[in-house]
Amino acid sequence: MEIFQSQVTLIQEKTTALDLMHSKLEQASLSGDEDAFYVADLGDIVKKHLRWTTALPRVQPFYAVKCNPMEAVVQTLARLGAGFDCASQVELELVRGMGVLPERIIYANPCKQTSHIKKAASLGVHTMTFDNEEELIKVARAHPNAKMVLRIATADSGSMFPISIKFGASLEECGHLLKVARELGVEVIGVSFHVGSNSSDPHCFSESIANARGVFDLGADLGHEMTLLDIGGGFPGSDDFIVTFEEIAKVINQSLEVHFPAESGVNIIAEPGRYYVATAFTLAVNIIGKKCLPWNKDTFRGEECAKSVKYYINDGGFGSFADIFHCYFNQKAVPYKQSVGQPLYSSSVWGPTCTAEDLVSNQTELPELQVGDWLIFENMGAYTVSQGTNFNGFSIPRVHFCISSSLPLDFGDENVCCLAVTALEDSVVEGCLIMK
Template sequence: MHAAELACLEPHISLKPPVYGVAEGEGRKELAKTFVCSQKKLNEWDSSFYIGDLGQVVRNLQLWTKHMRQIRPYYAMKCNPSQPVVQLLASLGVGFDCASKFEIESALKCGVKPDDILFAIPCKISSHIEYACRTGVRTMTFDNVDELHKIKRIHPTGKLLLRLDVTDFEKGIKFGDKFGASMPKARKLTLLCKELDLNLVGICFHPGSGSDSSEATRNCLQHCKELYDFATSNEVHLKTIDIGGGFICGENFIEISEQVTATVGKLFPPKTGVRVIAEPGRFFVKNAFEFVTPVHGKAIVGDRAKYYIGAGVFSTFCMSLFEELKRIPESLSRKAVGVLPKSIYKLCLQETCELYPSTVYGPTCAGVDVVLNNILLPEAQIGDWWFFDNMGAYSSLLSLGFNGYMVLKTGFYISQNIW
């Protein structure tokens, strides 16, 4: 497909930046090449960029709806606040988990209704609570006495979810003891809400981010049932259980969803009147985005290679500071040949491909800006374009702008048959 064949859609909602329609089955790498060609006339023709497949976001939501039908998702905006993603999910009936005034404001501007927003951070800036109150956002979380009195003073009509400390059960990337009340404290907070005439409507927790297991969520739900029974015995009638996020759109999701929904059905059957919600983020967007960047620097030092690309750990690859996953790039610049192990096959671009133990650096002057370290890669050339997949979660938004290097461009597309 040539650059001229990119057709901008005229959607029923005004998506910004524009979204391009592509033929069904159009390959992501071919589309990435099209975007590379389309920016050759720009001053910064070698700028890195993302491509986002909104059709994949739709498919991920369909998967969630099929297997977690009774659990309404509230999309975690911190994961990827791209406007087209937010607008699309809002149009499809998804709620939103916001953690700041900025995120609430962004959601409202995208047409999200205040009642569909969960202000999901236990310790909030006072002016942000005022903004939530002023704009009609009522549901929020808390986990301590001081926060409760702050809410009483600023937003006394709010609907409150008490966040439990589930440190003992967390999997994946853990929150530790930053948020959450222990069970003894949670009982006292439940009674304090009643004393202060505040509207405690439910319980929430987060089992850890990126865990491919249901064990943590099921254990946390047992914890919730204990507090739910205590509240009921004290005439505090809870109607919402928020099971948090961290879900992965992977091979084990169907099995995990079956285990989670079975536990929900056992502990909180329909007769209780309890609604269950969740805060998935990466589930919707991780596999929907790719990152495309040029190799703008190279040095061969003895038997080792050093490469420099357009983003590093202060922006796109920030999650490498928390995850052990190595993101191996594919090449858009040369034709691959099947002569190497699968782990490096997609980067080998020549019939005779010389391999080097390689380090890939980001563009900043910081020595810690290392994307990949001591990994065997085929030799690349300056001007080659690399393609990294599964880059939709916690990448494009977490840019500190170190040395002024930020990735500001995203090309959004969707298969026209899905639209």
């Protein structure tokens, strides 16, 4: 796994990450630098954590590393006391390498390579998910001390990225799987589910929590000591989504109260990914090419475009936009310098590679822009740096980390900032910290 390193700037009070991006864009205009880049605000992650603990006090977050495995992100969350959901040996090694205790890690991949299961055992990570009999047979041989969590399928059609088509045992299968586990001597300690990423239906959580209760009872009847409920990920990353995080949290709390009240003694965890990092990252890309349609000799000479414009940018569907690209999402581009009242044109925005699928935004209204202008994309922290490829020789843009200090006052700005800064001082790169 490539770990990206960058400089960290502690932003002055009343300055935002967007201000930092603007100053970087001014510098780039002067120096002629045209490479795409991110500004990532670790303070935003801290704020999300405070919001989580307020809205879901009974649910311990185990951050889904796959969503954004950058060291600065993982370190910040580790220092905040979060746990981690790892899906592979590399992710397990990354998190354990940062000193996170095995008890704060769940290996949440229901179908694992045997050597990765053995690696988890040697790293002391015992808690892991399964949804099929073969997995139990592998685990019985490779990691006899494992504490298994049965992943159940959900009705996840309301999510932007459903997952139950691939993972999760049906409720009918659960009794059989729990019996097989007993026969093999494999301990099952709980139930997990995932409602699909960016879920728009909070009731999918309540339904799954009720289903999990049924599986807990089944497990207990078969002699398993069931103590862990894992409600997975799927929480929205930004507040402009159909449903807010707090609305979902309310439904979850009510449902937990009914099916897993505090006196049940069951530990509740979740595996949020997108929620923690989406808004922390903002991306600036440079327009490297442009075509006006339909072509005529006036538009070729740089006159105003007649009908619509195709823009080509230096990051795309095989880079930071891989997640969006897979579901044919229209990502909103905002020009860096936009004057009020400029006419808007129907435009499309394309990535830099040589395939026609590399489309970032199919239909968007933009003022006429020129090659060399910048576009800004917000909410770019989830499944961006982690999903991008080097296809056609293009790489993921560099990330400039910063820590905004506009954190809730009752937590004390300085302390929270120091927390994140300390996390980075412990990271492997010397001199990565710049305080302004």
